[in-house]
Amino acid sequence: MVKKVRHLLTLADLSAAEMERIFSIAEDLKSKWAKGIREPLLPGRVMALLFEKPSLRTRVSFEACMAHLGGSSLFLGQETGFGTRETMADFARVLSQYVDVIVARTYRHQTVVELAQYAQCPVINGLSDLAHPCQALADLFTIRELFGRLRGLTLAWIGDGNNVARSLARGCGKLGIRMVMATPPPYRFDEAFLEELRRDAPEFELVVTDDPVEAVQDAAVIYTDVWTSMGQEAEAAQRRRIFAPYQVNAALMAHAQKGAVFMHCMPAHRGEEVTDEVIDGPQSVVIQQAANRMHLQKGLLAWLLAAQN
16 A cells, blocks of 8 residues: 655645644754754655745755755756656656655745645645745744743734745644734735635634734734745835835834744845844844744654655
8 A cells, every 4th residue: 555645735734733743853853953963863865955936044944954864955946847848747756756855946836736746755845825834834933932832822914915924824723823914905815715724723813904003912923024025026016005004113013012022034125024123123033033944844854754654
């Protein structure tokens, strides 16, 4: 009997218990890393990084964590003919004969779905237009580090209801975090996605408002992202006008509860969605958040590849 391959395309693919298990492994490996220990849990394993988009955090964090775990990685760009020289079925079936896991960073979510449909090894979504599950997992891991818990906290999302927001919503819903979104109506979650959230996490409390001040008042975490993502450059001027009232600045942060932290998945468009005084200020945890991409993904790879055995 052929064993079903586990993939991570969105956080719908993980249960709350599985996320907590990944956090636990990541926490252990991070503690050992701080002591200079690089535990080789994945010797001889090979990871393919299949990227259509530029990357700093996703590429380097995945390459570094696989090296720490005793494996190796291959960075594959357009020279492989990804999506052009042959069918996706042929490409995925062949590539998965050579490697143990594929991380795909693509423009279209459907590309990741098709890869997973045909690949005979795990596929991890390293970012698509629909979801960024590794980012959200690392963010939740960081919040857990900072506050010692997740359940019962409030996260305020300020800005576009984009791929990161959707992934955070899935994670918050499963792990008991209340989420308040301050987002202009045309850029909020669509009804189909909201129905998925209600189905996956019936007790999830999601509040949507057009008032950023209202959103941050009870929040332990204030989170924003760029107003214009890669592939949306033609909309940049319009988005800057619409999202201008949603900038995270010192005046907005003053309405947050004592001890609240600021998060951003980066890269940031300083002066647009966030000011320098906030992203460089004492409440900002963006560097810890970015560093935890590597640690969380070590836990993810160790868990996911062990699950294939």
